[in-house]
Amino acid sequence: MSSGEHFTIRSFDKEQDGSRVEELERKCEVGIRKSPVLLTDTFGDPLCRISNSPMYEMLVAEHGDELVGIIRGSIKVVSIGNPSKDQAKVGYILGLRVSPLHRRRGIGSLLVRKIEEWFMANLVDYAYMATDMKNEASIKLFIDKLGYSKFRSPTILVNPVGQHASHIPSSARITKLNIAQAEHLLRKFMTSTEFFPQDIDQVLLNRLSLGTWIAVNASDHEIWNLLEDDDQPKPRSWAMVSVWNCGEVFKLRVGRAPLACVLLAKTSRFISKLLSCINIRAMPDVFNLFGFYFMYGIHGEGPEAMSLVNSLCHYVHNMGIRCQDCKLVVTEIGGCDIFRHAVPHWKLLSCSEDLWCIKAMRKKTETSSSFDWITAQPPPNIFVDPRDV
Incomplete structure (x- = not known):
């Protein structure tokens, strides 16, 4: 004292x-x-x-x-x-x-x-x-x-969770990894990344961790070869992401938003509901308490890695729809990381620096x-x- x-x-x-x-x-x-x-x-x-x-x-x-x-x-x-x-x-x-x-x-x-x-x-x-x-x-x-x-x-990228599911190309094959597989891939490909935690196993084991997903093209069936250290053929392109449920520990709400923002949110929800057949993305109700999902460990390799990261982001968005409390999907990524271009987000809610x-x-x-x-x-x-x- x-x-x-x-x-x-x-x-x-x-x-x-x-x-x-x-x-x-x-x-x-x-x-x-x-x-x-x-x-x-x-x-x-x-x-x-x-x-x-x-x-x-x-x-x-x-x-x-x-x-x-x-x-x-x-x-x-x-x-x-x-x-x-x-x-x-x-x-x-x-x-x-x-x-x-x-x-x-x-x-x-x-x-x-x-x-x-x-x-x-x-x-x-x-x-x-x-x-x-x-x-x-x-x-x-x-x-x-x-x-x-x-x-x-x-860069902080924020994407609202809409009322309608995002389209995921049929060419993307998405699989959830178990904890041991996720830890192996993260340590194999991200150990030298700045701020990578030594205790990544504890992060993955935490109750707030929703899991880790990997995406490959449907033509690449041998995704499990990524988990081996031998010379077996690897997928031509692949990507992965892990998801954390921040809403389990604290809530957010938007306050002091400009009137235009409030009107945009209400109008977009009305139009989205009225014209549900054309899948217009609406801003969710973020003026009351809500939770959000956080994506981390975004990584990919190969010529189609960008599109696979994008597919994984849409997959997480669809996970958020199934959670009544989740209104946003958020990630924070290096300012020069190429995958920032693959992450769907709204500029109004995001922070470029x-x-x-x-x-x-x-x-x-x-x-x-x-x-x-x-x-x-x-x-x-x-x-x-x-x-x-």
Whole structure:
């Protein structure tokens, strides 16, 4: 426990702080960085966005009897994307909130420094966080004041789940993999991808994981040869995707949307219902609480990989239709990843440039790798862990 001039920083206590954290979240009315319109998050459990990670911590700031700030952090081991396939222990910072009446008093800075102390006590190599490119307050705090560097700018793609099923070409053969098969393929083809988690098996085993699917052309029957390390013939083109059900842990709603957006949503649903025979895509009701699916681990190879990724995205959309709570399908993908062109999305709800910032927690002499990750050339793709969403 530590004290500032007028407030105290300590670990979150669920029984004592649960309702107070919920109240603070409402006061802050912070929009998730996923969209240009305000997407507010409603948590069932204050720890739900970090409790699936191998290690996690949540700190609260108090001013007398009032809870005035919170921060969350998680720790895991990930790939750093270099040719040697080195790994690093990283700490992820999320959910920083400060009460509007207590801002500009250094509470946010102290909360970040305290979570960094926890990182360093657990031998974390790098700390990173994600924010909106337009969030000037967050950028000023982390970059100008706390020494973080702009690192990666992935793209967030959001597609509404319509009332009608998407068409999937008959030439695409889609099969669900079991967990062992999914882990084998992900480790085989994505281990060297930036931020690929060492514990991918735990991600796939998690109750929020809906599964992993692979797509090949109908003429390529021997898809299982991908699971072998021998010289057996492989499909000419193939693609895969994994899906995570975020709606099981927290909900979203669109707030403060422009009037034109609200009218578009209502009108598109009316027309879609009226003219169901021509399958017009409508914006779902996103102005009340809803859940969403998150696609991750998107990968493909071969000349028809783009169309196969597109077929998998439509398949996930159709899965969302069968879930009454799912209103959006979301993915986050490297800004230069070619598969961003294959993912269906609405520009109105998407974000072309998210911003990830990073900071070294240990000196180079204290780490096992000589690779300077912070200054390295950005790769075309990154792995976005669904636990970080």
